[in-house]
Amino acid sequence: MRHVPAGGREPSARRKQARFMATLCRPSVSVPEHVITMEETLELARERHAGHPQLPLALRLIENTGVRTRHIVQPIEETLKHPGFEDRNRLYEREAKARVPAVVQRALDDAELLTTDIDVIIYVSCTGFMMPSLTAWLINEMGFESTTRQIPIAQLGCAAGGAAVNRAHDFCTAYPEANALIVACEFCSLCYQPTDIGVGSLLSNGLFGDGIAAAVVRGRGGTGVRLERNGSYLIPKTEEWIMYDVKATGFHFLLDKRVPATMEPLAPALMDLAGTHGWNASDLDFYVVHAGGPRILDDLSKFLKVDPHAFRFSRATLTEYGNIASAVVLDALRRLFDEGGVQDGARGLLAGFGPGITAEMSLGRWQTADERTAVERTADESRGVRQA
Numbered sequence: 001m002r003h004v005p006a007g008g009r010e011p012s013a014r015r016k017q018a019r020f021m022a023t024l025c026r027p028s029v030s031v032p033e034h035v036i037t038m039e040e041t042l043e044l045a046r047e048r049h050a051g052h053p054q055l056p057l058a059l060r061l062i063e064n065t066g067v068r069t070r071h072i073v074q075p076i077e078e079t080l081k082h083p084g085f086e087d088r089n090r091l092y093e094r095e096a097k098a099r100v101p102a103v104v105q106r107a108l109d110d111a112e113l114l115t116t117d118i119d120v121i122i123y124v125s126c127t128g129f130m131m132p133s134l135t136a137w138l139i140n141e142m143g144f145e146s147t148t149r150q151i152p153i154a155q156l157g158c159a160a161g162g163a164a165v166n167r168a169h170d171f172c173t174a175y176p177e178a179n180a181l182i183v184a185c186e187f188c189s190l191c192y193q194p195t196d197i198g199v200g201s202l203l204s205n206g207l208f209g210d211g212i213a214a215a216v217v218r219g220r221g222g223t224g225v226r227l228e229r230n231g232s233y234l235i236p237k238t239e240e241w242i243m244y245d246v247k248a249t250g251f252h253f254l255l256d257k258r259v260p261a262t263m264e265p266l267a268p269a270l271m272d273l274a275g276t277h278g279w280n281a282s283d284l285d286f287y288v289v290h291a292g293g294p295r296i297l298d299d300l301s302k303f304l305k306v307d308p309h310a311f312r313f314s315r316a317t318l319t320e321y322g323n324i325a326s327a328v329v330l331d332a333l334r335r336l337f338d339e340g341g342v343q344d345g346a347r348g349l350l351a352g353f354g355p356g357i358t359a360e361m362s363l364g365r366w367q368t369a370d371e372r373t374a375v376e377r378t379a380d381e382s383r384g385v386r387q388a
Helices: 013-019 038-048 055-064 085-111 134-142 157-174 199-205 263-276 294-304 308-321 325-338 369-382
Strands: 028-030 034-037 069-072 120-124 149-153 180-187 210-218 224-234 242-247 250-255 286-289 347-354 358-367
Touching: 028 085, 028 325, 034 038, 038 055, 038 199, 055 199, 069 210, 069 308, 085 134, 085 180, 085 210, 085 250, 120 134, 120 157, 134 149, 134 180, 149 157, 157 180, 157 210, 157 224, 157 325, 157 347, 157 358, 180 325, 199 250, 210 325, 224 263, 263 294, 263 347, 263 358, 286 294, 286 308, 286 325, 294 308, 308 325, 325 347
Parallel strands: 120 149, 120 180, 286 347
Antiparallel strands: 028 210, 034 069, 180 210, 224 358, 242 250, 347 358
C-alpha cells in the first residue's frame, strides 16, 4: 500500500495526475434470496388496505412502476411485522455483516486488487445506522490496512451511489494512483411502516427492494469508465419532496407527488455538466442513471432527446430488483459490463438522483486495461520513468 500524506497532495501529484486517471471498474452486486412479485405485492395491498378510499389509485401507481420482482432480506411475512426500531436496526447490522464481505471480495477480484491495495472505503446506506460505520468492521474483518481512510455517507438516499463515485474520483484525483472501494448496502424493506397508509407510502411499498453493490475505482489500470469530470446540482427549496420522518418506530419515508417530474429541472444540469466538458449530453455512447421510477427514465429520454433504449440498463434494474436506492447506479453499470461494455473511448454519463432534490453526476470514457497499460507505459517511457 502506498503512503498517502495526512493532508494535501503528494509532491508529484500534478505530474502523476497528467498520466493517470481514475477508472471505475466492474461492480459486484448481490440481492437477497427472498423474492416478492408485483402480483403478490398487489394482492397484499388489496388484503391489507381493502377499505382504503385511494386503493385503486395506489394499485394503478404500483402497476405503472414496471417493477416485476423485488428481493428482500426476510420472508414477506416477517417483513410485514414491526418488531420495533431497535430490532430492525440490529437486523440491518447482522445482515450487512453477513452479506457485504462476499460482494466486496468479488469487486476486488474483478478489479484485480487486494484489500491491502485500497486507500479509502466509501460506504453508502440510508436504510440502517451503525457507529462505528461498517467501514471499520470491514477493515478489521477483511484485512484492509489500518491506514485505510473511511467515508461513510448516510443521508443522501438514492443519490448516494452517484455521490460515492464522485467522492472516489475526487480522492483519486487528489492522490493519483490511490484506489477507492465503494460499498452500497440498502435494505429498504426494513423501513416498511404498517401504519403509513398514504398513497405515497403504498406506492413505496411496491417500489423499493434490497440490494448490495460494491465497486473499485482504480487510480491506475483497470477496465471500465475512466472518470473525467463530476458535478452536483440541487433543486432549490425541494428538501421536503423526499425525506425521512424519524420517529420512535424508525424511518418513515415521505415521497411528494412532485418527485416524478424532477427530471425537467435536473436534465439541464446534466446538459450543463456535459457542455462544460465539451460534450453534448444528447449524443453520448452510454448512460447509467438512477432509476427511481419509470417516469424518471422516460423524462430523461424526452428532455435529453435520447433514445429510450439508452436507459435499458437502469430500466432492467428497476424491473428485476425495484428501486434499490444507492445501489441502482452500480447495478446498472454492472449490466453494461455484462453486455460486453462498449468500444474504447466511448463517452458516457453516470448519475444518481435523490433527496435534496440532488443530482450527483459523472462523465467518463470507456477504457480497457490493455489500452490503459499501453498508454501509461508510453507516458512513463517518454519521461524516463521505470515501471514498477
